[in-house]
Amino acid sequence: MNWAGRALGGAIVGAVIVLLLHPATRPQFAPLYHALSGRPDAWLTSPWRTANARIAPPLADSTAAAYWLLLGAEQSQLGRLASKEDNQLYDLARLQAAREPDNAFWHQAAALFAARLRRAPEESVAWRTGGIALRYNDYQTERLVRIAAALRAQDSASLPWHWGALITERSPTLAEIIARRGTQRVQTSPPQDPLDLARRAEGLANAVLMRDGGRRLVISLEGMDWIEATARTGPAAESANQRRLIISRYALVDRFRKAGEDQSARVAANAFSENDAWLALAPLEGADTFRRALTSEALLLAVTPSGCLLAALGGFVLAMIGFGLRFIAPAVAWATSARVAPVIGITVALAVYFTTQRGLESFWLFMSLSFFALVPSVKRRADPIWPGPLFALVVGSLAIGLGTISALAFARTTAAWNSLAPQLGTNTVALLDGLDLRWVATVLAVLLVCVAPTWSLVQRYAVPPMLSRVLVTAGQTVAWTFATALVVVTLYSTITNVNLTTRLRGLAENEAAYHLAHGHDGR
């Protein structure tokens, strides 16, 4: 290595040391530190995630009460909620509604559980009181903030992937069930019924509150659909025809006017026009694409520094093993001799087959390890110092492939990957998620090892020093490549993290407000 190469190597080592130790960049290696510590991940253990909830947290505040109602709704979706539990949840919602009468969420939840208990008078009262409330707060933001605090405490910083994962953690289940019940209530109400207008007015008022206070577009969309449903009567209820929907809107406003309820008519007209504005300002498809783009970036930045560090360390260990082989050259020569190599090949292949039941990989291992038996008849005495550029290219490519696979394998075990990859659903992520890494890693590793007997045969070197040279070259290539990638990615991540975290936090706390403030593409 010339002096420039040594200077560059020193710079990379120095940069890696700074990035591993500096408080601004250290949290980016949290997945690896966390995996090494062996502690359970906060993402998988936080009781405030519905996926982790085995026992609901104590009813200490409104956030916990709202979480109980949400868990109840999710259980009811699965048909696992008994009537006794419905009763308890109804009492809980009523109690919270009494404590916080201006929050429509409690009244709507009470109406829902009253409907499940078939208590029509109580349901009617709850819809009415919900309609005259002033706001809709389902306390999911507070719940998400608690999960974020646990993740921050674990990783020593607020990272973009935390908020990316929390966007979809805000559950629309309870809003969906409430809106479904509210829609059903107005759709089954005959227009000639004297209470029909009152039911539609209550539904409209509750739906407007849900739309405006939903804080996630799918929840606000439930409110929007509910608003449109309050206008439909008769055949229009079964039709999605745009013209009929508009006619239904005007018809409802007219009915309010004819009943002498001018203020109600104004409220209804405003609700319908605001619906159009919502759809125009926060287009759902664009919002979804924007969220996915941000989340993909957050996922990449969350797993790449740790993956690169792991691959670089792996390369260092591989190079050390290569150096170590020089000290046990006689043993390596014996193991790679024409008589012993096939025996080792078949032993390893059988062991792999009986432990994994994977025939193709086992056969591949047998063939490859037996390849060592083809030793050259005449060998040079000198050790291979520089077997040529093709050797460097082949070994380097295989080594970088192995390093990438090991980084990807580690990434797939992290909480960031497991929380963000499923919601991305892009072809690339799905491909990486479904890739059989063990098979690819076996093929690459065996090909790398087989470079030694191949070059020994061609250039007539002994196998042990060539094997040592292969491992040293592969280890050094992986170590330097991934250390360089680590420096670049970690610096980029440090620069962009603040901006990315702010955006994803904005989306997680109030997706609708974020899009209303930042326009169509969220920029």
Next chain:
Amino acid sequence: MSLWSRPSPDLSDDDAFVALRAAILEPEIGDDFTRTILRRNRLECAKVRWRYWMPAAVGASIAVVALTLMLQLLTVAGPTGGRDLGAAEARRSETTVIFPTSTMR
């Protein structure tokens, strides 16, 4: 006349050889001779090693200083304290909309 055949002005040939033998310096090897040689050898090796690794050390030092400075400049204090989550929520104005549902029954 050659140099060898030139007669010495003061000494005969035999005397000259005797004088020459007497003038031979017998090296006096001290007790710390080996230690000194080894130390010099070690020193020389260390110098060679240092010269070899000097660019790496310089590169590492420059990277450490530059990155530390850059990270210090990049690291800006984030927002402190918690946010009032209720402050940004949509809230219906009390004065404009009170839906008169009770009057419609």
